[in-house]
Amino acid sequence: METTHTHNCSGEQGHNHDHGHSHSHGKSPVILFFTGLALFLVAFFVKEGTILQNILFVGALLLSGYHIILEGIVETVHESREKRKFIPNVHILMTLAAFGATLIGNYEEAALLILIFAAAHFLEEYAEGRSKREITNLLKMNPTEARLIQADGRVKTVDVSQLSIGDKLQVLNGDQIPTDGRILSGTTSIDESSINGESIPKEKTVGDDVFGSTINGSGAFTMEVTKDSSDTVFAKIIQLVNQSQSNLSKTATKIQQLEPYYVTTVLILVPIFIAVGPFIFDWSWNESFYRGMVFLISASPCALAASAIPATLSGISNLAKRGVLFKGGSYLANLATIKSVAFDKTGTLTKGKPVVTDYYFLTDTNEQDYIDIIVAMEKTANHPLANAILTKFTSKKNLELEVENKIGKGLVTEFQEEIYQIGKPEIFSNVNKQITDHNKQYAKEGKTVVYFAKDSKVIGLIAMMDVPNEHAKTVISYLKSQGIHTTMITGDAELTGQAVGRQIGIDEVVGNVLPENKAAIIKEQQNRYGSVAMLGDGVNDAPALVTADIGIAMGDGTDIAIDVADAVLMQNDLTKLSYAHATAKRLDRVVWQNIIFSMMIVVLLITLNILGKMDITVGVIAHEGSTLLVILNGLRLLIPTKSK
Incomplete structure (x- = not known):
């Protein structure tokens, strides 16, 4: 089991550091964690209060928390130097709390804190990895070799990267199609699920387009390469997925931006809390220091940091499995807030x-x-x-x-x-x-x-x-039920547009529109309604797709439309827009549930601590338990969204 740390608790996942500090821990932290866990369990079979038991607890703390402590110190120092100001992370809070508990003789609680925190940390990494795996399951096939038909008619196996546009290839039954092209001879059926999520194979014959990474059925055929390997549909999908891994939602980004300030505030408040405890609450200095450590644990924003990112990645992967690819979490999160949707007519609504x-x-x-x-x-x-x-x-x-x-x-x-x-x-x-x-x-x-x-x-x-389009009326009806204004933009005559508009129940039709004027109409819609999404499939839609708050391309559309769009409906299935919007609304609800829940737990733990109704053990379990609940709540987005 190889674990790659992605800073869920510290709010760093998806953040591409310029310094390239990727934190690929490998297997060592996992081995050390279980070694520390073993020492922790052995300690309970040793006489209570002895030096040996305390040594075992401290050993459990150091081994299980090795990567937590290291990242708390190293990341804080590195970020602070890079930004030239103090940039602490949540790991430093946990490290300080553990060592503080050790100083006052609570060795068992200190070890328990680090053990649960590290375990939650690994679970968060697993949760993010699960979301990423769900996405990449759609894209698990990466063609590497091709059967090149040479000038003398002989067939030679070559690397896909060596292929050029115009090359002739042989594809046998069961082969993975190496790149995008067009069939020259032969008839077959092809499993295109890796491209469009459609499980039923498509019949193909001479003149039909085929796509790299898809799987040939029982027939054999020859094909001509029509695209460079870096420009294939599959390559573009991989690019979309890579972007979606690093582009966080706005909520997640705000949480990440606020975390250093939050942690700094806690680090300032803790010594003040300890200093005033004996005077305000009549505690002893030992009791005040103990309560300060509990405060440190309770105020940690770990659950808050995990509120948005696992949920966002789960939502993206849910949609990717169903043929809807978002270039990033921010676009999916913003889809929940749109007030108007503009559609190109030809090939989109028709x-x-x-x-x-x-x-x-x-x-x-x-x-x-x-x-x-x-x-x-x-x-x-x-x-x-x-x-x-x-x-x-x-x-x-x-x-x-x-x-x-x-x-x-x-x-x-x-x-x-x-x-x-x-x-x-x-x-x-x-x-x-x-x-x-x-x-x-x-x-x-x-x-x-x-x-x-x-x-x-x-x-x-x-x-x-x-x-x-057979789904247009249903989708327009759904959007109107959500209070979203719908507009058709078409270069056709106003009369033609109105006729289609009446059939599908669209709110507004703008006809006789020149391609260069589509973007201006989107801007006018933004002034009238606020956040606007645009759906299109052609080169002439590209400026409007860029101008819109969210540009959505139809998967059968032109490359330029797909390139500039923020999301792609891979099967040209308009119902996927309704599904994506419903999923975005779910994501918004789940994220706010997580934020409110995590902050309520922080307030509750701090209040109970001040009242003297909580010790470190309870604080650790309650705090880390809330983090786990937040992660699990986010993973609910992997479950298919119910249609309205």
């Missing part, structure tokens, strides 16, 4: 691809005949609207037509000596009133319409729309 929603033909012939002609014409086109039409309609006759895409006329073909056209409404003049009425209705609904004409007379129309 699916990003148009679908046919309505169609209408004049009934002077068989509708299917028209569909056969439309499908044959659209098969020759290569644009999203054609894809939407071909997805909607199925032909019964496989017609082979010569189709031209004429500027100003759209798609044109000749069939059975008749000219057929598909194009925008504005290029047609001979339009039936029924067609016009349908077009007006569909336009009001924000739909894009194309006309279908025979011999220049419009005989039908097809309406298409980028339909809402």
